[in-house]
Amino acid sequence: MLKIIQSSDIQLVDSYTIAHEPITPEGLVGRVGAVLARALALQFPQRRCVDVVCGRGKNGGDGLALALALADSAAYRLRVLLCYPPQELCAEAAFFYGQVRQHPSILCEQASADSLPALSADALLVDALFGTGLSRPLAGYEQRLVRHINGSGCDVLAIDVPSGMPSDGGAVGDGAAVVQARYTFTLSAPKLSMMLPSLGELAGELRVLDIGLHPDAIGRVASPYRYFTQADAQQLARTRKKFSHKGSYGRCLLVAGSQGMMGAAVLAARACYHAGAGLLTAHVPACGAGVMQVAVPEAVLSIDEDERCFTKLRRADVGRYDALAVGCGLGRSRPTVRALEELLQAAPPSRTVIDADALNIIADNKRLLALLPENTIITPHVGEFERLAGACGGDEERLRRQRQLAQERRLVVALKGAHTAVALPDGTTCFNSSGNAGMATAGSGDALTGVILALLGQGYPPEQAAQLGVYMHGRAGDAAAARTSQSFITATDIIEHLYEL
Numbered sequence: 001m002l003k004i005i006q007s008s009d010i011q012l013v014d015s016y017t018i019a020h021e022p023i024t025p026e027g028l029v030g031r032v033g034a035v036l037a038r039a040l041a042l043q044f045p046q047r048r049c050v051d052v053v054c055g056r057g058k059n060g061g062d063g064l065a066l067a068l069a070l071a072d073s074a075a076y077r078l079r080v081l082l083c084y085p086p087q088e089l090c091a092e093a094a095f096f097y098g099q100v101r102q103h104p105s106i107l108c109e110q111a112s113a114d115s116l117p118a119l120s121a122d123a124l125l126v127d128a129l130f131g132t133g134l135s136r137p138l139a140g141y142e143q144r145l146v147r148h149i150n151g152s153g154c155d156v157l158a159i160d161v162p163s164g165m166p167s168d169g170g171a172v173g174d175g176a177a178v179v180q181a182r183y184t185f186t187l188s189a190p191k192l193s194m195m196l197p198s199l200g201e202l203a204g205e206l207r208v209l210d211i212g213l214h215p216d217a218i219g220r221v222a223s224p225y226r227y228f229t230q231a232d233a234q235q236l237a238r239t240r241k242k243f244s245h246k247g248s249y250g251r252c253l254l255v256a257g258s259q260g261m262m263g264a265a266v267l268a269a270r271a272c273y274h275a276g277a278g279l280l281t282a283h284v285p286a287c288g289a290g291v292m293q294v295a296v297p298e299a300v301l302s303i304d305e306d307e308r309c310f311t312k313l314r315r316a317d318v319g320r321y322d323a324l325a326v327g328c329g330l331g332r333s334r335p336t337v338r339a340l341e342e343l344l345q346a347a348p349p350s351r352t353v354i355d356a357d358a359l360n361i362i363a364d365n366k367r368l369l370a371l372l373p374e375n376t377i378i379t380p381h382v383g384e385f386e387r388l389a390g391a392c393g394g395d396e397e398r399l400r401r402q403r404q405l406a407q408e409r410r411l412v413v414a415l416k417g418a419h420t421a422v423a424l425p426d427g428t429t430c431f432n433s434s435g436n437a438g439m440a441t442a443g444s445g446d447a448l449t450g451v452i453l454a455l456l457g458q459g460y461p462p463e464q465a466a467q468l469g470v471y472m473h474g475r476a477g478d479a480a481a482a483r484t485s486q487s488f489i490t491a492t493d494i495i496e497h498l499y500e501l
Contacts, residue, residue, distance in 0.1 A: 001232050001430065002189040002208065003218055004225035007132035007167040013188075016217035029058065029092045032187065032211050033065025036159065039185055039209055040070070040124075047124045049077045053117070053149065055129040055163070056084040056093060062159050062187075063128025064096035071105045079107045081117045083129060083145060113141035121153035127179045129163035132191065138164045138177040146177040158184040160191075162202050167191040169199070169396045178202055187211050188218075190227050195419045195431045196395035208433075224403070226430040228422075233471045233501055236464050240276075249278030250457020253321040254299075254450070255343065256328040258336070259308040262288040264329025264356065264446045266295040267491050271450030272325075273298055274498040275472065277457050281321070285309050311335040315346040323351040323456035327358030328446040337361050341368060349373040351456050353465075355449040356384075363387035369409060375425065375462040377412040377452055381445065385415055403429055412466045414452075416445060420470045424463050432467075435474030438486030439494065447491045448473045451498065475500045 005013065018025055040050075052067045054060035063080070070076050080100055089097055101108050111117045119125060127149065129142075138146055146164055149156065156179060161167055164178035169192050172178055184203040186194065188211055193199040208227070241248070252272055257265030262284070269282050269292065282292055283302040292301055302317070304310055309331050318324065324347055330336060340361050352373055354362070359380050362368045369388075372378075380388060385398065389405055392398040399421065406413045406423035413423040420432045451473050455465035476497040480489040483497075 002227040002229060003221065003223050004189050004192055004195070004227055004431070005218070005221045005223050007191070009221045009223075010132050013213050013217040013221060016220070017212075017214040020214055020216070025092050026095045028211075029061045029065050029096065032062045033067075033069045033096070035209050035211050036062065036066040036185055037069035039207065040066070040157070041073075043183070043207065044124060048075060049120065049123040050126060051079045051081060051119065051123040051154070052126040052128055053081045053083060053111075054093070056088045057090050057131060057133060058092055059128050059131030059133075059159060059163075060084075061090065061093035061096055062131070063126055064093060064100050066126065066128070066159070067100055067106055068096060068103065071103050074105070076105075078105060079109065079123075081109050081111050083111045085110075111145070113144075116145060116148050119149065119152035119154055123154055125149065125152065125154035125156045127156055127158040127163050127181060129179070131160045132167040134164070134166075143177040146179055150180050155183070156181045156204075158203065160185070160187045161193070165193055165199060165202050167193055169193055169196060171394070172199065180204075183207070185209050188213050190431070192225060195225075195421065196399070197417065198395050200418065224427050224429055226428060227433060228430045228467050228471055229433045230471075230475075233468055233475070236460070236468045237501060238458070246278035249276055250322045250454065250459070251320065252277045252280045252453050252457040253283065253318065253324045254280060254328075254453060255283045255310060255313065255324070255326040256330060256446075257282075257284040257288045257292075258310065258329055258331035258333070259285065259287050261329030261331060262291045263443065265292065267443045267446040267495065268325065268328040268450035268453070269296040269299050271447040271495045271498065272454045272457075274495050275451040275454035275469070277454035283310070283313055306335065309333045309336050311339050313339065313343055315342070318343065318346040318348075321348075321457075322459070323353075323453055324348060325353045325355070325449050325453035327355040328449055330357035330361075332357055332361055332364070337365065341365075341371065344368060344371040344373075347373050347376070350375040350462050353377040353379065353449055353452045353456060355379045355445060359384045359388060372409065372411060374410040375412060377414060377456075377462050377466050379414045379416060379445065379448060379452070381416045385413075399429065403427060412462050414466050414470055416448070420474070422463070422466045422470060430467050432470045432474055434471050435477050436481050436486055438481045438489045439474070439477040441490055443491030444473075444477070444494060447495050450495075472498060472501050
C-alpha cells in the first residue's frame with residue numbers, strides 16, 4: 001500500500017535515493033520527466049499542443065525534463081514558458097533548461113511580472129511552477145501568474161501538486177492563488193491535501209506515478225496515512241475453490257428495512273450476493289416480506305413480528321451467522337431503538353458492520369457506543385459521523401476525530417466520500433483510490449454495506465473487508481459511469497458492476 005508522506009520528508013526520500021541507488025540529482029529529475037512523458041502520452045493520446053509553465057525549483061526542473069522527453073517525439077508542438085530569470089533556477093532546473101533552450105523542437109519563452117505569457121486555450125497547459133516545498137501563500141507576480149493560468153481556458157495538468165496548494169492539509173484562504181488543475185500527475189503517492197474535500201477538488205482527476213524512489217527510504221518515514229490501490233485490492237481478493245459450496249462463502253444476516261424504506265434492504269441484500277456471499281438471511285418487518293421475496297429471491301427471510309419496523313431478533317438466532325449488518329432503511333422508532341440495543345449485545349466481534357439508521361440511533365443514544373464489539377465496522381457519511389463524534393471545524397479536525405474514534409473504541413471507521421477514508425484501531429488511515437462523483441446517489445451506501453457484509457461472511461478480517469469493500473464498490477461505480485455517465489448511474493448500476501474486480 002502506498003504511504004502518504006509529508007512534504008518535509010520528501011526531500012529526505014529523494015536524498016536517500018540519490019545516495020543509495022546511486023543516481024545523480026539530475027538523473028532523478030530526468031527519470032521523472034520520462035515517466036511524466038509516458039503518462040501524458042497515454043492519458044492524452046490526441047493532444048498535440050503542450051505548453052509547460054516552469055518555476056525555478058525542482059518542480060520547474062521536472063517540467064523542463066518533461067518537455068525534453070516529449071521533444072523526442074515529432075508529434076508535439078512544445079512551448080516552455082520560463083517564469084523566472086535563468087540565473088535564479090535551482091541546479092537541476094538549470095541543467096535541463098540548458099538543454100531545452102538549445103532543442104530545435106521546443107519554443108522557449110521568458111515570462112516576467114511585466115509580460116505574462118499568452119496562453120492558448122487549445123493547449124494542454126502543464127503546471128510546473130511550485131511543488132511540495134512551497135510553504136507560503138502566493139502573492140504579487142506569482143499570484144497574478146496563477147490567476148492568469150486559471151483564467152486561460154486551458155486544460156491544466158499539474159505536476160505533483162497544483163501550484164499554491166499546501167501539500168499536508170491546512171486552509172486556503174479566500175482569494176488565495178492556487179492553480180485549479182483538471183488533472184494532477186502526483187509523484188510516488190498522493191499528498192494528504194488531495195484526500196481532503198476542501199483541497200482535493202483543486203487537483204482534479206488524480207493519477208499516481210511511480211518514479212522509482214528507494215523503497216528503504218519510504219519505509220523509514222513514519223506516516224499514519226496510506227493509499228489503497230488496485231494492486232492492493234488484487235492482492236487481497238481471494239479466488240473461489242473448485243470444490244467449495246455455498247456454506248464456504250459465509251452465512252450472512254442483514255437486519256434492514258422499515259415501512260417505506262424497503263428499497264435500502266433490497267439494495268444491501270443484492271450487493272451482498274453480488275459480492276460473493278454464499279447465504280444471506282434478511283430480517284425485515286412483515287410489510288417488507290413480499291418485496292424482498294420478489295426483489296431478492298435468493299435471500300432467506302426472517303420476518304419480524306411487527307408489520308412496520310424491526311422490533312425483535314433472538315440472541316440465539318444471531319449466533320448462527322458468520323457476519324451481521326444492520327442499519328439500512330431501519331428507521332428510528334422507539335421499538336427499533338430497544339431492538340438494536342439487544343442486537344448489539346449479541347453481535348459477533350470482528351464480524352459486524354453498522355450503517356445508516358443504526359448509526360443515527362447510536363448517535364442519539366451514545367451509551368450504545370460501548371456495546372459495539374471490538375473491530376466493528378461503521379460506515380458513516382459526514383453528517384452521520386458528526387452526529388456520532390460532534391461537529392468538526394474542518395477536514396483535518398474530522399480526520400483527527402475519526403482516527404481517535406477508531407483507536408479509542410477499537411473500531412474500523414469508514415468515512416464515506418471521495419477517497420473514502422478507512423481508519424483502523426492501530427491508528428492507520430487508508431484512503432481509497434476508486435470511485436467517482438456519480439456515486440453520490442441514493443442507495444449507494446446501502447450497496448457498500450452489502451459488499452462489506454459479504455466479505456466479512458467470507459472470512460476477511462474486518463480491516464481488509466472494509467478496505468477491499470470500499471475499493472470494490474468504487475471500482476464498480478467507475479465501471480458503471482464509464483459505460484453510461486456519472487449523472488446517469490444509480491445504486492443498482494453500481495451493484496450490477498461489482499464483477500469488475
